[in-house]
Amino acid sequence: MLLVFGSPDDRLTANVHRRLVDQGVSTIWLDEPEVFAETQLSVEINRTHRSGFLQCGSETIMLHAIDGVFFRLPRVWWPSSEFDFQDQLFVYHETAASWYSFLAGLRCPQVNRFGLGWWVHDVSYADQLRRSISTALGLGTPDSSSIPQLPIRNYPTPVRKTQNSRHVYVIGDYVVPRTIGDQDLAVRLNAQKETLAHWQQETGITFCRLDFEDTGVMVIHYVEPMPMLEDEPFDTVDKIESQLVQRLS
């Protein structure tokens, strides 16, 4: 059973789900309120093993029967206003902490397995990703001047094209150049597959968009672990979806 956690409005989630179903993969697709407010969850941990289940409507999925997770929730859910504010805050964190532990203990492929920085809405999470991949790829510590100095929450972002910007999508060990002009960048990253794999293992981010700034010196400007593809070229989106499905199925 493959779990698809994503919004019904998200085209990538819908397309990945459709492709998985077309391939005969058993899936359950849950949107954010269904995950956080309606799904029954039970996970038991002891010194040597972990067991449990999810109950989604009438369907029970044992932990060991979960073959993969496609996770793309926008994190806009908030507990019911029938609780007072203090209780809403408590329920919110208890729910997030429970789901984090549930996902962190799964050994199946997950796209993406977000780190705790993302779960606690640490606004420097994107900067942490940028610094770690920049160091891993030997691009040196990037200049911080381009990083916003205001705490802006990391929503999914589309590509922001500028004169010097270059973009690639990374899905596991597959690098998709955004356009033909980004092909050489993809070749360069393909030569560092082992490094990328190690970074993905460390961060849990196996699908992302890397935004580079090329002003003679190549610098990673941003790592988007939940890229929006709505305005991307058809061929690029097709390749990304196909790789995601291959990785999950």
Next chain:
Amino acid sequence: MILVIGSSVDKVYPTLLSTLREAGYPFSTIDEDQPERYAVHRESAYGRTTYRIEGTGTKNPVGAMFVRHAIVRTLDQTKISRMNLLQFQLNQMLLSTDCPVINKPTNAYSNYSKPYQIQLLAEANFDVPRSLVTNVPAEARRFYEECERQVIFKGVSNMLTLAQVLRPEHFRRFEFLPHCPTLFQEYVAGVDYRVHILHDQTFVTRLVSKDEDYRRGALIDGESIVTESATLPAEILEKCVAFTKQLGLVVSGIDFKESPGGRLVALECNPFPQFTFYERRSGQHITRAIVDYLGQHQVHESNVFA
């Protein structure tokens, strides 16, 4: 110079400052409860980023830092926004600082999820209590019976909750469980140990309380709990040191319960332990050791000035 980032309302902060004063290490402070006093300036040149913090009264290079962020104690949105902005800017600075930091907030998230931490502790070969995180009432009842009705319950996240022994009178509250998952654990009755780890050093404190959560006894009921310096097997302490380093922390506080039969289970690891609570009762010199660590591990070239 040592920079202390914290909250003047917090109990650790004033003790740390007075110990720094006694020890004679130069230091400056950022009191996050007064965020309007400070401004963080970032400058980049030749691929290196430098931070200058206004409002501390000094402009010296920072050789080491102690961080224990203030928590929000108000619903005043203006104050919350100011504190959020300051903490965001300080956290960005901490990502690129070259000096030792006790502790970097980015390495301190694991206790956001207690069951996740239990799993990490089990993977590090600690004995851990059998634990269940669930929002299903029938599962809580099953666990209660399987653990021979010896179960405690507490919060899943790092929001402050005190462990309580689960009793039949609590069952009526299970109707709320579908709204909020809860952590249930087999109840290991016995004495508590808090092990504070400072790099390679350990400080073991033994606590004996009538309450299943000694903090309730000490803080709420005013109970006089027995708190004393103690020892644990070297193998356990080595694992504590290794676990702390594995998380990228310099300081941590790991909690254990020991049953009368000698079973020692690890409960959780606190990345921002309130060591003053323990040393005040046990007479151990944890703050002084932390201050000396900071003083002796300062870097000479810094990218932070405060």
